[in-house]
Amino acid sequence: MNTNDYIEGRNPVIEALKSGREIEKIFIEDGNKTGSINEIKKLAKSRGIIIQYVHKNKLNQISSTNSHQGVIAISSSHTYKNIEDVFALAKRRSEDPFIIILDEIKDPHNLGSIMRTAECVGAHGIIIPKRRSVGLTSTVAKTSAGAIEYMPVVKVSNIANTIDVLKEEGVWIYGADMAGSADYYNTNLTGPIGIVIGSEGNGIGRLVKEKCDELVKIPIKGKVSSLNASVAASIIMYDVNRQRGLKK
Structure with a gap:
């Protein structure tokens, strides 16, 4: 997958969710339940977006910024229809x-x-x-x-x-x-x-x-x-x- 599909870090993910951007899935580090992570989970749930809990090593492997803060979202490259x-x-x-x-x-x-x-x-x-x-x-x-x-x-x-x-x-x-x-x-x-x-x-x-x-x-x-x-x-x-x- 192209790294352009990844949105890394808590604030970028929150803003992407609030903007209505198409999000495929959100990876959250296992056990990470503090602060803005709860807001991300709430926003994702309201939009029916899948959350997958993964080990920190998984996030480190796919991160290109090395500052994912325990959360990486995968964005869509196109808009869905009905x-x-x-x-x-x-x-x-x-x-x-x-x-x-x-x-x-x-x-x-x-x-x-x-x-x-x-x-x-x-x-x-x-x-x-x-x-x-x-x-x-x-x-x-x-x-x-x-x-x-x-x-x-x-x-x-x-x-x-x-x-x-x-x-x-x-x-x-x-x-x-x-x-x-x-x-x-x-x-x-x-x-x-x-x-x-x-x-x-x-x-x-x-x-x-x-x-x-x-x-x-x-x-x-x-x-x-x-x-x-x-x-x-x-x-x-x-x-x-x-x-x-x-x-x-």
């Missing part, structure tokens, strides 16, 4: 909504790559969870090759609940999973759809998987049992693009 923005973009294009839902993708290179492909195929937005997920860091921005400027990214508290909201708007949810009942290319991927891609190690979580209308799989003939998350996402996204093209 679900309404995603639907509005689809409406402006006179297209059925095409949404990518990422369940705990932690690698910034994967998120950046998925964002780049999503923009190329004409998807209308990407949804990520607040917790256990990489956010819009400078590494993501760089890997996206500029797509971050055009692709709406929505950060939500609960992916499963958000899927319910999408379903109410008529979006059909497909989950990419090796236990899928059908190959992705034999599945009708036209109409308003959301594609769920799971985390690099564990795939789609149980609750999210249960919310999917259908699970689809990518056939694998080799000895390796799974694909990189961004590769799997790209394969399915491009078939959505292909099928939509055939429908015209």
Whole structure:
């Protein structure tokens, strides 16, 4: 991660929180509960920002100023959108909504790559969870090759609940999973759809998987049992693009 993503020291972090700046996460030294740290915790809680307690050595490792005062915040490299923005973009294009839902993708290179492909195929937005997920860091921005400027990214508290909201708007949810009942290319991927891609190690979580209308799989003939998350996402996204093209 680029050091420009880091805000170090108590007062800088407090001012960043008060200004409304997008903050991904705040690292606070274990056991540090005095003075302005309490104000930071209160401000972070009011904005729903994750606090992670870490050993002082962790802060020393990532600090570039050597004056972190027991607190370092990770800022966003871009502004998040909301679900309404995603639907509005689809409406402006006179297209059925095409949404990518990422369940705990932690690698910034994967998120950046998925964002780049999503923009190329004409998807209308990407949804990520607040917790256990990489956010819009400078590494993501760089890997996206500029797509971050055009692709709406929505950060939500609960992916499963958000899927319910999408379903109410008529979006059909497909989950990419090796236990899928059908190959992705034999599945009708036209109409308003959301594609769920799971985390690099564990795939789609149980609750999210249960919310999917259908699970689809990518056939694998080799000895390796799974694909990189961004590769799997790209394969399915491009078939959505292909099928939509055939429908015209």
